Amino acid sequence: MFPVPVRRLLPALFLSGLAMVQAGASREAAAGPTLDAVKARGALVCAMNGSRPGFSMVDSKGEWSGLEVDVCRAIAAATLGDAGKVQYVKSTTQTRLTVLQTGEVDVTLSNVTWTYGRDADLGLDFVTPTFYDGQGFMVPKKLGVKSVKELDGAAVCVRPGSTSERIIADAQAKYSIKITLVVIEDQKELNTAFFGGRCDAFVQTTSGLSAIRAAVAPNPEDFVILPEIFGKDPMGPVVRQGDPQWRDIVQWTVFALFEAEERAITSKNVDQMRRDSKEPEVQRLLGTAGSASGKGLGLDPEWAYRVIRQVGNYAEIYDRSMGDGSRLKLSRGVNQQWTNGGLFYAPPF
């Protein structure tokens, strides 16, 4: 097979290479403000983890779903008019911020915890959180425990040296209870120990607990996550610094999701609300107040209407991603609107 000159193959190789280069070039062409680039490309590029149940997952048909996926789709609906015009770039913990810095993606939605260090040092902007994670306690339902306060004398499964150990110490001091630690290094062993009944409670991030419950528990309904949350783990979209318009677009898209939930506007009733509502804030949100709405963001007045119609409000997203409409069945906790005692608070529209 070798004696034939390779040279004869070169034209074919070159052409096929060229085709791919062109396909790539069209994807990342325009420079300048991010919105222009997104519109020129006709697609929003989001960096996604793809392996976090509830946040971003790929189903058996290769379709993406999850809370962060829906936020990405909402931004696409606002900017491009179609929630489907999205390209997902699967990224790992190591690459999720680098691909944003290099301009390969427009926004990163990949369980990035907003911290001082990251925000100050990386040349990135953390937009408002879309999920507040934290450490929580999971217990078997049959214990009848409703609060961490009642866990006096309990044995708790935990990983060594983790934040969880510190959280348990805090909880003991706060509620003056006594907890016995069952420290196990390996996550699988830890799961076995808890579901095998060696401990009364299991401490980890609440999103992690709900995923473990859905995946490993013999019967997920036999376990509850207690309402108390410890520690701070705010996660949300991240954008490049230096494009205030783009940052505003992402931020107000998230606020539109919050505002819609607060005003009980859903994907089902949005058309009717749009027709009937006399409230000026609803009219501004849904683009019936006049043509000026949205202009400051570089968008048309109906941007938020499309977001709600195509993707839904925050409650709808949460429900199908990690709430009762999903396998994870994670209760909302602090991930509620402020009107229900949660942490989400959209400035007035």
Next chain:
Amino acid sequence: MADARSFAVAGGGPPQPPPPVARGAVGWARRHLFASPFDALVTLALGLLIAWLVPRAFAWAVVDAVWYAPDGQACRAATGACWAVVAEKHRLILFGTYPYDQQWRGAAVIAIFVALIGLSSIGRIPVRLRLAAWGAGASAGLVLLLGGVFGLSPVGTHLWGGLPLTIVIFVGTVAGGMPLAVLLALGRQSEMPAIRAVSVGIVEVVRGLPLLAVLFVVSLVFPLFVPPELSIDKLVRAILGMIVFFGAYAAEIVRGGLQAIPAGQHEAAKALGLGYRLRMRRVVLPQALALVVPALLNDIIRAFKNTTFVAILGLFDVLGATKVALEDPAWVRHAPEIYVFIFLLYLLFCLAFSRRGMAIERRLAARKR
């Protein structure tokens, strides 16, 4: 042994069959399994291991296995394997995030690839025809995957995944890496110091880097200092990285072949008035490459398995898609079954390559005689 002597008696009638203990299954076992006390010990130990292992493996894989479980519930109670997970996830594993209703195009690419491997092992087809078939197959495969012509909807490379992606990377790596390897090997033997230095430099630097680092550089560092207008597709970047890596390793193999060609061959070709190009193309390289087929095949098989590294770039090759498939809470408990499936898949392809390599070696050996 006493019997043996009786055979030697002159005119002792028809030859006697060997004694019963040396015949049939018993004889075979005595010769092959219990020839010495040590052999007997090894046989017993391994026999026990097999007797212990096989029934358990069979029970896990067949008897207690669950073959059908639409939502994974039936698998929760099962003690055996849950093959339903393969049925549920095979599309994601084989085609990644390629649009679901267009996945027949990926299947066609796999079929083309398998057909080309099969075609290549038929020795009667002339080499040129075979190379032409590979060229046509590769072009057809790219057109199928990319789309945008002949009524096929366009599919960006960011959606490619699974086995077709693995095949594209593998074929691209070998097709680009082999010429590079030959060039680098020739460059290293060149009489021009500049070319020699560049070739040595490339080979030594690339060989000194882990593949993972090469891929990180092309995918993450490269875009940092290239303006967005000039940036090229992530998949193309990954393939370029693999080509350089493959080329640097294979170059040393080719150089080994070049050094094994006696100086007399060069001199004879020169005496015939052949220039450098003709001398290399017609005399030296054909012999040199024929010498190093086993070693090259080694590298080619490794290139196939190395495609799994692109998963760290966020590309959904077979293994990358598998990892994502296993995050599904409903199926996360069934990683062993999925990995058995992946193991068989890779084994199948790598075996096909090595069979094909053996066929080439046989053909070359026949030509020598």
